[in-house]
Amino acid sequence: MMRKILYLCIFAGTLIGLTACDDGRLYEDESPIAVEGRTVNLLAHLSGIASWPGPEYYVELAGFGDDSEYALISKAIPAPSTEGGEVSIQLAGIKDNVKRVELCVLNRLRKRVLSFYTIEEADLKASSTINVDAGTLNVGMYHTMQERVFNTTCVNCHGAATSAAAGLYLTEGRSYEALVGVPSVKMEGLHIVEPGKADESVLYQALATDVSIAENWRYNHTAEVVNEDILALIRTWINSGAKE
Template identity: 50%
Template sequence: MKKLGLMTAVCMGIGFSACDDGRLYEHHVAIPEEGRVVKLTGQLTGIDDWANGYNVVVAGFTDDSEYAVISKAVSANEEGEAEIVLSGINDEVQSVEFCVVNRLRKRILTFQKADLQTTDTIRMEVNQMDVGMYATIQEQLFNTTCISCHGASTFAAKGLYLTEEKSYGAMVNVPSVIRPDSMLVNPGDATTNVLYHVLANDLDATLSRPHHEMISTQATNWPNIVRDWINKK
């Protein structure tokens, strides 16, 4: 009996709230569907350090295009705290990325991808990250592709260390070994430096190791990114 009484009370409760819900629901469906929302939070430095024409953004892509369907610039306060909300992500969007795009919103490189499994607000948490232009070249190019021969072990080809902490000092205003008349990195002028030409594979002299082949399977954007970094200095 006691149990039945409780059940009745619960049912009545449901009955009332269902009545309330009915009105609310009708109101709710009148609001147009605005798509998914991605919220990126992070502790970021170097956002404004990119050369002209590059933008650090949160952007949505379809699987078959490198051009963002939707994007929003990432910014941070003085403490480096960033909080970006990208809304209106429609069904066409298959991936949302924290990335760098160019003026045409073409993806240049990716820092992190969001998991788009859920339909609620999608949260992207970025731990402390230096997304500056040089820091990214170091992290995504030198660390992944170059340091195996240039300094990660006891060996550094042509004495060139491309490891973190050392790479900048080893190249900027330092003469090249293979082309002693040129600098490895000549700030402000990518045409007269060896780093860019090694990557672009347009040195007069052929290298015993064709470097462009090392990066061709990865982002083909690297020679241009390095060129624009040098020209920006």
């Protein structure tokens, strides 16, 4: 904010010979001044935005530099008035150090956890204003876990074939009912997912720590989860109520 004000002061100063700008109306008067950098206008039909619990996570339009997962610039995407409704969002002031702009989920450190849509560098550099339609996307927290975790790594053993390990089906459409509030067959007295209590949920315990020796499991499940961010996401999902 201060930088923007300073910039406006210098601009106005050189332009019309002013040396000070203590009158707050300068913003209105000078509104035609172009914001430095590129602008992305993104249109999308989105569902599931409200399922991400702030301040842990936000769905944002964010710019990233080379080799960094931390956003250099970002803007939170508002939930549409109806699920699946149209959202239009503008990200302005995108500087040259931004190499990609993504519709993504950022955590509270502004690190990208998951990405749904990417505008690559070539498209970003093509013009100063980029208009894109990201189409229809379900960015819901549970839906994303299903697609990015269960479908890719778990269903091989949990339900894609005719049987499911431990009787647990993690396939689309079945996983939620099979997980939430369901008594564990492997750890007596616990639920697979206990809403609000990740540490008491078998799903989280088995992915976060190697329970295979203590609980006499065949598989050490910690190898199944791809990274710490996804593990944190599963933890937050359970602790924020394990909603579908």
